[in-house]
Amino acid sequence: MRDEETGSYWQQVTGSAIAGPLKGVQLTLLPQDELSFALWKKEQPNGTVLAPLKRYAADYEPATWEDRIGKMPTVIHGRKGSLADRDTIIGVVNGGAAQAYPLNKLTAQSPVLLDVVGDEPIMLVLGPDKKSVRVFSRQVAGRALEFYGHSAANANDPWTLVDDATLSGWTFDGCAVSGEMKGQCLTRVFALKDYWFDWQHYHPQSAVYRH
Secondary structure, three states: OEOOOOOOEEOOOOOEEEEOOOOOOEOOOOOOOOOOHHHHHHHOOOOOOOOOOHHHHHHOOOOOHHHHHHOOOOOOOOOOOOOOOOOEEEEEEEOOEEEEEEHHHOOOOOOEEEEEEOOEEEEEEEOOOOOOEEEEEOEEOOEEOOEEEEOOOOOOOOOEEEEOOOOOEEOOOOEEEEOOOOOOEOOEOOOEEEEHHHHHHHOOOOEEOOO
16 A cells, blocks of 8 residues: 555555555554444444445446455465465454464354464354454453354344353354353454465465364
């Protein structure tokens, strides 16, 4: 990326200026949440949407951008014998350890992945829209909980996860809505949705989740 004020160039993933007057400056990374619009609207009914501006219409990428980019060859490559360069992963870093989770490991039949990164027990969860993914710490009150998906009994039941210790029900925002844990919320863990070749470039020692 290049800023208009100084002409400095910035790495897209790290937010670090690598050339120009601001070289060495680091932008502050803010938490991000990549959701389907339908799910976001359900969670944030009073939220506002950044509308496109007609005068910049020619500068916006078309709706086919992601498919087109996904077919382009890459300049750098992931490690041999690992994942395909353009495989989409969810990347997590903690305590100096990095782990890449292939997005296709999360399915409607297996919506939860449990793991430990660094010393943090974490959970990746596929949302009720079967598209959105969030990552949480599983550490609650000094113990690491295990979770599994719970199929709603009927179409009107809310989507929930259940923990093994108390059988409390948890929603996709990481908060318990029933059982002993009701009212408690899990801590969100920063995660990045990325192509494997790109993630591996910035985290060359990253492991890949294989279970």
